[in-house]
Each structure stands twice: as structure tokens, then as C-alpha cells.
Amino acid sequence: xxxxxxxxxxxxxxxxxxxxxxxxxxxxxxxxxxxxxxxxxxxxxxxxxxxxxxxxxxxxxxxxxxxxxxxxxxxxxxxxxxxxxxxxxxxxxxxxxxxxxxxxxxxxxxxxxxxxxxxxxxxxxxxxxxxxxxxxxxxxxxxxxxxxxxxxxxxxxxxxxxxxxxxxxxxxxxxxxxxxxxxxxxxxxxxxxxxxxxxxxxxxxxxxxxxxxxxxxxxxxxxxxxxxxxxxxxxxxxxxxxxxxxxxxxxxxxxxxxxxxxxxxxxxxxxxxxxxxxxxx
Amino acid sequence: xxxxxxxxxxxxxxxxxxxxxxxxxxxxxxxxxxxxxxxxxxxxxxxxxxxxxxxxxxxxxxxxxxxxxxxxxxxxxxxxxxxxxxxxxxxxxxxxxxxxxxxxxxxxxxxxxxxxxxxxxxxxxxxxxxxxxxxxxxxxxxxxxxxxxxxxxxxxxxxxxxxxxxxxxxxxxxxxxxxxxxxxxxxxxxxxxxxxxxxxxxxxxxxxxxxxxxxxxxxxxxxxxxxxxxxxxxxxxxxxxxxxxxxxxxxxxxxxxxxxxxxxxxxxxxxxxxxxxxxxxx
Numbered sequence: 001x002x003x004x005x006x007x008x009x010x011x012x013x014x015x016x017x018x019x020x021x022x023x024x025x026x027x028x029x030x031x032x033x034x035x036x037x038x039x040x041x042x043x044x045x046x047x048x049x050x051x052x053x054x055x056x057x058x059x060x061x062x063x064x065x066x067x068x069x070x071x072x073x074x075x076x077x078x079x080x081x082x083x084x085x086x087x088x089x090x091x092x093x094x095x096x097x098x099x100x101x102x103x104x105x106x107x108x109x110x111x112x113x114x115x116x117x118x119x120x121x122x123x124x125x126x127x128x129x130x131x132x133x134x135x136x137x138x139x140x141x142x143x144x145x146x147x148x149x150x151x152x153x154x155x156x157x158x159x160x161x162x163x164x165x166x167x168x169x170x171x172x173x174x175x176x177x178x179x180x181x182x183x184x185x186x187x188x189x190x191x192x193x194x195x196x197x198x199x200x201x202x203x204x205x206x207x208x209x210x211x212x213x214x215x216x217x218x219x220x221x222x223x224x225x226x227x228x229x230x231x232x233x234x235x236x237x238x239x240x241x242x243x244x245x246x247x248x249x250x251x252x253x254x255x256x257x258x259x260x261x262x263x264x265x266x267x268x269x270x271x272x273x274x275x276x277x278x279x280x281x
Numbered sequence: 282x283x284x285x286x287x288x289x290x291x292x293x294x295x296x297x298x299x300x301x302x303x304x305x306x307x308x309x310x311x312x313x314x315x316x317x318x319x320x321x322x323x324x325x326x327x328x329x330x331x332x333x334x335x336x337x338x339x340x341x342x343x344x345x346x347x348x349x350x351x352x353x354x355x356x357x358x359x360x361x362x363x364x365x366x367x368x369x370x371x372x373x374x375x376x377x378x379x380x381x382x383x384x385x386x387x388x389x390x391x392x393x394x395x396x397x398x399x400x401x402x403x404x405x406x407x408x409x410x411x412x413x414x415x416x417x418x419x420x421x422x423x424x425x426x427x428x429x430x431x432x433x434x435x436x437x438x439x440x441x442x443x444x445x446x447x448x449x450x451x452x453x454x455x456x457x458x459x460x461x462x463x464x465x466x467x468x469x470x471x472x473x474x475x476x477x478x479x480x481x482x483x484x485x486x487x488x489x490x491x492x493x494x495x496x497x498x499x500x501x502x503x504x505x506x507x508x509x510x511x512x513x514x515x516x517x518x519x520x521x522x523x524x525x526x527x528x529x530x531x532x533x534x535x536x537x538x539x540x541x542x543x544x545x546x547x548x549x550x551x552x553x554x555x556x557x558x559x560x561x562x563x
Contacts, residue, residue: 097551128467163548186409186544190557207548261542263467267488268378268444276471276561 001243003259004271006252007278009245013194013201018113023055023065023101026094030113030194030201038081042072055101065102073108082111084143089159090116096205103159107143110200116156118206119167120254121185123152123175123213125231131262133237133255134219136175136226138248144199149240149247151254152219152229153177154206163187167209174226175219177211185211188261191253191279208254234264253279282524284540285552287533288559294477302393303335304346304382309373311394311475311482319362323353336383346383354389363388371397372440377486384440394475394482397437400448401535402466402490404433404456404500405515412515412543415500417455417507419529429529430521431507433492433500434458444488456510457501458494466492469542472534475563484563489535515545534560 019036021029031039036053039046045068047054059065076082084107091100092114109116123134134152138145155170157163164185171182192205219229232240240246241255257279259265265272300317302310312320312334320327320334326349328335340346357363367388372381373395390397404415415433419426436451438444445464452463473486500510513521521527522536538560540546546556 096554187541187547188544189541190548190554192554192558205554210544260468260470263469263491265468267468267471270376270378273376273471273473273486276473280558280561 002271003238003242003256003265004274004278006241006245006247006249006256007275010193010195010249010253010278010281012281013196013203017196018201019050019052021053021055021112021114026101028092028094028101028114030203032111032113032201035081035111035113038076038079039072042075045069045072062100062102066104069102069104073105076111077107082108086143088156090114090156091159100159106156106158110202113201113203115203115205117163118154118156118204118250119163119170120151120206120208120251121153121167121171121175121182122188122208122210122254122258123177123219124210125213125215125217127212129234131234132231133234133258134175134213135230135232135237136219137228137230139221139225139227142225145248147227148251150226150251154251154254163207171211173223174221175229176222177213177217177219181213181217182211185209189257191250191257193250193253193281195249197249202250204250206250206254208257210258234259234262238264283552284519284523284537284546284556285559287522287530287537288556290530291474291476291534291559291562293475293562294482299394299477299482301333302395303333304373305336305338307375307382309375309382309393309395310484312392313481316392316481319357320353323356326350326353343381343383347385350383350385350389354386363392369437370440371395371437377438377444377488381440387437387439391478391481391483394484396484396486399435399437399485399487400444400451400490401432401472401487401532402434402448402452402492403469403535403539404458404492404494406494406496406498406512410515413512414515414518414539415456415494415510416513416518417500417502417510420506420508423506426529428508429532430527431529431532432535433494433510434463435487435532448490454504455500455502455507457503458492458498462494462498463492466490470538471561472531472538473561473563474531474534485531486563487531487535489538491539515540515543519545 018030020027040048077085086106088106089103093100125132136150140146153171153174168179168182171177188208188210190207194203299311301308302312317334321329369387370384374381406413417431421427434452434455449463452458469489471488475484
């Protein structure tokens with residue numbers, strides 16, 4: 001078993017199983033064919049063909065589109081096609097900095113094959129070979145990946161808040177990190193993937209931040225989404241990632257990126273290039 | 282001008298105009314049709330077809346391949362088709378650390394478009410916004426990129442040397458860095474690209490290292506390849522990388538990777554995703 005196994009676990013999305021959802025001609029999602037066929041029942045909102053789904057041109061403007069699509073999402077939730085209605089809004093656009101076309105409930109993002117953005121915080125103590133990383137175990141009640149290992153703080157990127165503000169908010173809610181401390185977090189790149197798993201299609205861009213924490217800082221969950229925190233020597237982080245799937249798959253990518261950036265993966269490892277390429281797809 | 286301009290200078294080649302260079306069924310590089318034409322004269326070594334250049338399957342061992350290719354290169358050199366032989370041996374393999382499929386002169390690496398590996402050391406002082414980076418100016422008589430700005434330590438990876446050995450050797454020769462300090466360099470990833478240049482195809486992987494040097498440290502070039510060193514504020518490195526072509530082209534790429542990893546480029550930059558994606562290609 002090796003770190004590259006975590007890269008290979010992230011199976012590339014099979015594009016023969018999906019069709020594009022276009023708004024104003026731009027692709028904003030990759031819909032599974034079965035879901036696309038169900039959208040034929042919402043003819044006032046979507047025009048469905050074998051090749052693609054288009055948002056009706058009669059719907060214009062962010063608000064009008066968001067309201068119309070929300071009605072569809074609630075109906076799909078009632079039908080059981082969308083398991084959770086999360087009451088958290090995600091902006092949907094052709095790219096992160098493009099003007100959002102509409103907003104949608106977080107619970108629909110995966111089932112409808114939309115790209116989601118998130119922030120992940122690598123909270124570490126010490127430097128060099130003495131470095132240790134805070135690892136969180138997700139609460140058993142979390143709607144996705146309950147009980148799995150995760151970063152000290154991480155979260156999806158909702159509408160109407162900047163990346164750094166969201167990071168500071170999540171650091172407080174998930175790990176009790178005061179804003180004055182979280183403000184020292186430094187952006188350190190991103191990991192990206194297009195894959196499919198038990199929760200649907202997962203197209204993600206995760207912005208990673210590094211934060212050196214004082215040795216006497218102890219995280220605590222404010223919102224109950226984490227069941228426990230542990231401070232691990234880096235060798236244990238490497239072993240855990242290489243030998244199993246205890247980490248959520250996307251947090252594993254961000255953690256491996258951290259290991260690479262901080263010199264805990266040797267560049268003469270024959271897997272080094274596959275690992276590096278697999279972190280951004 | 283912006284950092285993204287530097288990234289976009291690494292345009293992928295038009296592969297429909299290049300021929301894959303294949304050895305024992307594996308694609309190891311990309312060859313221009315003009316060079317492929319020159320190789321047609323050596324049918325015992327190269328099988329040149331319309332769609333590929335393959336090394337003869339008669340050449341079954343790395344040694345046999347290396348000797349045969351070397352003979353061809355020397356003939357082409359005396360004919361003036363290969364401008365120079367550098368006398369530095371590069372291992373040919375797609376992944377570093379794999380047994381080399383053959384070994385070729387450094388000057389031929391670009392002609393065959395095979396993957397070349399190198400090391401780049403970001404030598405820095407201080408932290409956060411007070412960080413400064415040691416930058417060298419390449420000697421005016423360097424064969425490649427004379428007078429351009431470069432890292433504290435950088436070098437191609439010759440055959441038969443480990444990465445750390447090469448780093449220690451280059452750190453000593455280029456910057457007079459004592460082994461005890463050079464050993465503190467930490468690997469931080471790599472940058473890669475595949476581009477067409479004047480001579481052929483460059484298919485490079487640059488292993489990057491960060492080295493925090495003491496404020497009292499002053500580099501001292503011992504091999505004449507660096508004209509002088511200066512300690513530049515990180516903001517100045519960012520400005521020179523974004524607004525000028527003063528840095529050697531691939532040094533600019535490694536600079537951008539450093540700026541991203543250390544948080545000097547931030548994700549609210551609309552170019553962020555394209556910049557990060559552009560650091561590893563090929």
C-alpha cells in the first residue's frame with residue numbers, strides 16, 4: 001500500500017454516463033443520464049435532449065432561475081432522488097470567478113453533477129521533522145462521510161462569503177479556533193478532481209490553507225460536527241494515508257498535497273509524478 | 282503583464298507535427314520531422330516511419346542503445362546537424378528513479394524530446410511578508426539563457442547521481458553552500474512542462490526544494506556560472522516575475538509555484554485556478 005493508492009482511489013468521472021447542463025450556452029453541470037431523464041417532467045424549467053439539458057431561455061436573472069430550480073430540487077427531494085435538503089445555498093457558475101447563473105441547495109450539487117468549491121485548513125504544530133498535524137474525526141451524524149478522518153477544519157463554499165472569511169468561520173465553528181489566530185492561515189494552493197462516489201458526482205476544487213498553531217492550542221468542536229481531535233506526528237499521517245481509506249477521499253488529497261509541499265514525500269519515490277499530477281485534475 | 286502571462290508562455294506543442302520517440306514500445310519523447318529525416322540515414326539504429334521514430338528492436342539493452350545512439354550523434358555532430366556534444370550524460374526514463382532505457386548526451390535531450398529532470402532550490406531568508414529570496418544572475422557566457430535571473434541553486438540531473446547528491450554538489454559549486462546547510466533543503470513538489478523550443482522539444486520535470494538560510498549567509502559562486510547574487514524582497518520577485526522576462530523561463534515557473542505555496546498569490550485572484558493548473562503539465 002502506498003500514498004499513490006489514495007490518488008488512484010479517485011476514479012475519473014466517466015463522461016459517457018453524463019450529459020452537460022447548459023445555461024446561456026455555458027456548461028455548469030454534468031448530469032447523470034437517469035437524472036437528466038427525470039428533468040423531462042419539469043418542462044417549464046429544462047429542455048432535455050439525449051445530448052444535453054438546457055435551462056429554458058424564458059428564465060432570466062439570478063433570482064428567477066434560483067427560485068425555479070429550487071422548486072425542481074424540492075420535488076426531486078420529495079421523490080427521493082436528492083437525499084438531503086441542506087438549507088445551504090451554493091452559487092453555480094461556469095467557473096469560480098464568473099458571474100453566478102443561479103444558486104442551489106447544497107444537497108443537490110452532487111446529484112446534479114455541479115462543481116463545488118471548498119476550503120481546507122491544515123492545522124500544524126512544529127516544523128521540519130518535528131511537525132505534527134491536527135486530525136479530526138467527523139461526527140457519526142454528518143450527512144456525508146460520517147466517522148471518517150478529516151482536517152482540523154474544512155467546509156464547502158456557500159454563496160455570499162469570501163474564501164478567507166469562510167475559512168475563518170469554519171475554523172471557529174468546527175475547531176474553536178479564534179478568528180485572531182485563523183487570520184494567520186496562509187493560502188497554499190488547491191486540489192481538484194472530477195469523480196463519482198456513493199453521494200453522486202463529485203466535481204471539486206478545494207483551496208488549501210496552512211496554519212501553524214501554538215503548541216498549547218487544543219481544538220474543540222463548537223458545532224458538534226467533529227467527534228474528536230488528535231495531534232499526529234507526520235509519520236503517522238503518512239502511514240494512515242498510505243495504508244487505508246480512513247480519511248475522506250478529498251481530505252486525503254489535500255493532506256497528501258501538504259505532505260508533498262512540506263517534504264514528507266521523497267521526490268525520488270517513483271510515484272512522485274503520479275501523485276503530483278493526481279492532486280489537480 | 283501578470284503571473285498568468287508567464288504560465289501561458291508554456292504553450293503545449295502541436296503534437297500532430299511531432300513524431301513519438303519509442304523504445305521497446307514505450308513513448309519516451311517527441312521528435313521533429315526534420316530531425317527524424319536526419320535519422321533515416323541510420324536504419325540499424327532507428328526505424329523512422331511516418332507516424333513514429335522507434336529505436337531498433339535489435340538494440341535490446343540500455344548499454345547497446347546508448348552506444349548506438351551515441352555513434353549516430355557523433356556522426357551527425359561532425360556533419361553539423363547536431364551543433365554540439367555537451368559531454369554530460371542524461372538518463373532517459375519517464376519517471377525519475379526508474380532504470381534508464383538508455384543514456385544520451387545532454388545536447389540530444391531536446392532533439393529527442395525526452396524527459397529531463399532538474400533540481401531548483403528556493404533559498405530564502407525570513408518569513409511571511411518579510412521574506413526575501415536569494416536570486417542569481419547567470420553568467421553572460423552561459424550556453425543557455427545568459428544574463429537571465431536564476432535561483433540560488435539549480436541544475437540538470439545527470440545520469441547516475443541521486444537527487445540529494447546532485448543538490449549538494451550544485452549547492453557547493455554554484456553558491457558555495459556548505460553541506461550541513463544544503464542538507465536542510467526540503468523537497469516541496471515539482472513543476473513540469475512540455476514545450477517546443479528553437480532546438481526541439483523540452484519535456485522537463487523540475488524538482489523544487491525550499492532552503493531557509495540564515496540572515497548572515499552570503500552565497501559565493503565557485504564555478505563561474507553565476508555573475509552575482511542578490512537578496513530580493515518577495516514583492517520584488519513577484520513583480521519581476523509578473524512584469525518582465527528577466528528570469529529564465531522555467532525559473533519564472535518555479536517562482537510562481539513558490540509564491541502560491543507560501544501564500545503570496547491568493548485564491549481570490551481570478552487567475553488562481555489557471556495559474557495552479559499551469560504549474561504541472563506535459
